[in-house]
Amino acid sequence: MRQLYHLPISPASRKARLVLAEKNLAFELVEERDWERRHEFLALNPAGEVPVLIEEDGTVVSGGMPIAEFLEEIEPSPRLLPETPADRAEARRLVDWFDRKFAAEVSDGLIFEKVTRRFLSAAEGGGAPDMAIVRAALHNLRYHLDYICYLMEDRRWLAGESMTLADVTAAAHLSCLDYVGDVPWGQYVGAKDWYVRIKSRPGFRPILADHVPGMPPPKLYANLDF
Amino acid sequence: MRQLYHLPISPASRKARLVLAEKNLAFELVEERDWERRHEFLALNPAGEVPVLIEEDGTVVSGGMPIAEFLEEIEPSPRLLPETPADRAEARRLVDWFDRKFAAEVSDGLIFEKVTRRFLSAAEGGGAPDMAIVRAALHNLRYHLDYICYLMEDRRWLAGESMTLADVTAAAHLSCLDYVGDVPWGQYVGAKDWYVRIKSRPGFRPILADHVPGMPPPKLYANLDF
Numbered sequence: 001m002r003q004l005y006h007l008p009i010s011p012a013s014r015k016a017r018l019v020l021a022e023k024n025l026a027f028e029l030v031e032e033r034d035w036e037r038r039h040e041f042l043a044l045n046p047a048g049e050v051p052v053l054i055e056e057d058g059t060v061v062s063g064g065m066p067i068a069e070f071l072e073e074i075e076p077s078p079r080l081l082p083e084t085p086a087d088r089a090e091a092r093r094l095v096d097w098f099d100r101k102f103a104a105e106v107s108d109g110l111i112f113e114k115v116t117r118r119f120l121s122a123a124e125g126g127g128a129p130d131m132a133i134v135r136a137a138l139h140n141l142r143y144h145l146d147y148i149c150y151l152m153e154d155r156r157w158l159a160g161e162s163m164t165l166a167d168v169t170a171a172a173h174l175s176c177l178d179y180v181g182d183v184p185w186g187q188y189v190g191a192k193d194w195y196v197r198i199k200s201r202p203g204f205r206p207i208l209a210d211h212v213p214g215m216p217p218p219k220l221y222a223n224l225d226f
Numbered sequence: 227m228r229q230l231y232h233l234p235i236s237p238a239s240r241k242a243r244l245v246l247a248e249k250n251l252a253f254e255l256v257e258e259r260d261w262e263r264r265h266e267f268l269a270l271n272p273a274g275e276v277p278v279l280i281e282e283d284g285t286v287v288s289g290g291m292p293i294a295e296f297l298e299e300i301e302p303s304p305r306l307l308p309e310t311p312a313d314r315a316e317a318r319r320l321v322d323w324f325d326r327k328f329a330a331e332v333s334d335g336l337i338f339e340k341v342t343r344r345f346l347s348a349a350e351g352g353g354a355p356d357m358a359i360v361r362a363a364l365h366n367l368r369y370h371l372d373y374i375c376y377l378m379e380d381r382r383w384l385a386g387e388s389m390t391l392a393d394v395t396a397a398a399h400l401s402c403l404d405y406v407g408d409v410p411w412g413q414y415v416g417a418k419d420w421y422v423r424i425k426s427r428p429g430f431r432p433i434l435a436d437h438v439p440g441m442p443p444p445k446l447y448a449n450l451d452f
Contacts, residue, residue, distance in 0.1 A: 066318035073311040085299040176347035
């Protein structure tokens with residue numbers, strides 16, 4: 001069966017899982033603590049990062065966006081990129097927004113400080129979170145939630161009338177932050193309405209069942225009425 | 227005519243310019259100092275970053291990779307992504323490598339310290355480069371040049387037998403570093419051979435003619451026999 005090397009609290013891994021689920025493609029999850037830099041894993045992906053997808057024919061695809069584009073090509077239905085090049089560009093603009101801008105300003109820092117550091121030795125940078133980085137990320141998060149609310153004023157989904165990779169990508173990031181209890185949904189009604197909708201999709205269920213040892217999610221994480 | 231808002235020493239802008247040139251698509255360059263956060267530019271791209279492409283019909287496409295994918299869709303010839311999904315995934319893996327990993331470890335820091343800071347006021351973070359960041363980036367650069375040499379051992383271009391977005395992306399980053407004189411080509415023969423080939427393409431000429439006011443490129447920058 002198709003395998004996905006992943007980590008539970010990894011936005012790029014969650015993007016791959018959500019795309020696979022939306023397209024009804026069966027797969028097996030393999031957890032890979034990529035910071036351990038396991039030799040066999042580096043041979044699969046020299047960048048040393050999850051996610052990595054291994055198809056039944058042995059094809060290896062590395063990286064959240066390359067995996068999403070690959071799956072869109074081998075299984076176009078249901079489509080997660082719109083039909084016209086201009087609409088596809090708008091979806092990809094927002095994918096890029098979340099994978100580069102949101103990652104740099106919010107999720108990379110929060111996830112490293114609050115999750116990854118728990119698994120590292122002191123020599124590797126493990127230990128208590130740097131609260132200055134956490135506070136800066138939480139401050140930046142508010143601008144991004146505002147932007148989602150702004151988009152929701154006249155769109156049903158982030159990139160337009162249908163759900164696309166933009167929604168999947170944004171939800172992949174935000175669900176990781178939600179796991180650590182950091183998203184002030186109550187103050188961002190438009191963003192919350194959007195998240196309720198994507199969180200209710202069947203493909204989201206396995207993500208809501210994620211459990212990091214020693215770090216249980218807050219009660220509202222898996223609740224659809226949060 | 228189609229317009230591209232860009233900066234000369236911006237890898238994402240150079241990627242867009244190279245793709246347009248390879249596909250023989252006419253365009254007009256408009257320089258946009260995106261750190262000035264001009265209101266009309268933020269209305270075009272809320273992320274406030276170059277490149278932004280404006281098509282003749284008014285379609286706006288923001289971001290290096292969204293622009294590249296858009297151009298590949300509206301003008302498939304000559305193709306810059308291979309034919310099969312697996313080969314396309316390999317090209318996109320390397321695009322992702324340079325746009326995220328190489329950017330974070332090398333080019334973002336070097337370009338900010340050595341170029342962007344020259345244009346900022348002291349309050350905005352302008353001033354002399356932070357040499358600790360420059361040194362770290364130059365140290366990391368060597369691993370990436372090694373990786374290009376490794377790929378060149380049994381490939382003609384980075385992602386396989388034909389030139390793809392992977393080559394365009396890598397060359398977009400490396401040509402920016404070459405402008406500030408930071409690439410030790412002589413010690414990386416495989417990488418240099420590859421760069422000579424892509425630098426010799428007609429579409430590269432306008433990039434070799436770039437000139438940042440007050441910051442002329444080193445003599446070898448535009449030289450094909452460097």
